[in-house]
Amino acid sequence: MSDSKKAEAIDAALVRQLADILKETELTEIEVERGDLKIKVKREITVAAAPVTYAAAPAPVAHAAPAAAPAAAPAAPAAPAPAPARAGEEVKSPMVGTAYLAPAPGADAFIKPGDKVKKGQTLLIVEAMKTMNPITSPRDGVVAEIVVGDAQPVEFGEPLVVLEA
Numbered sequence: 001m002s003d004s005k006k007a008e009a010i011d012a013a014l015v016r017q018l019a020d021i022l023k024e025t026e027l028t029e030i031e032v033e034r035g036d037l038k039i040k041v042k043r044e045i046t047v048a049a050a051p052v053t054y055a056a057a058p059a060p061v062a063h064a065a066p067a068a069a070p071a072a073a074p075a076a077p078a079a080p081a082p083a084p085a086r087a088g089e090e091v092k093s094p095m096v097g098t099a100y101l102a103p104a105p106g107a108d109a110f111i112k113p114g115d116k117v118k119k120g121q122t123l124l125i126v127e128a129m130k131t132m133n134p135i136t137s138p139r140d141g142v143v144a145e146i147v148v149g150d151a152q153p154v155e156f157g158e159p160l161v162v163l164e165a
């Protein structure tokens with residue numbers, strides 16, 4: 001076997017190996033140099049081969065229903081309803097965070113509906129940026145309602161607790 005034929009056989013094997021590497025690694029190009037020999041293998045990726053996903057359009061009946069007068073009435077509750085009027089003073093969140101009703105997981109809650117509280121007493125905690133902020137009672141009173149749940153996200157100005165005289 002002559003040297004030129006031997007070089008061609010090695011080159012073909014090398015090209016196949018490089019092509020296999022491209023498939024396995026999902027690369028698009030690989031280049032190898034050995035002395036004066038330089039081999040570059042490229043593969044092209046076609047976008048047309050990618051799967052196409054289609055979203056189903058809503059049924060025409062769904063679009064026609066809100067236009068009818070009877071269907072318009074149920075649409076009103078979908079909008080945020082105004083907060084129900086509560087008897088008593090609302091203690092609102094002074095910040096955005098997460099409300100916790102107890103000082104630690106598994107511990108008893110700070111307050112329960114019907115509890116008498118004193119001005120300055122901790123009602124719950126709002127965690128904001130890893131800081132626990134006690135929310136205290138603005139006055140003496142009785143807990144009428146706890147509006148938020150434990151570990152519930154709260155917004156600035158959102159009612160947390162309702163106090164009665």
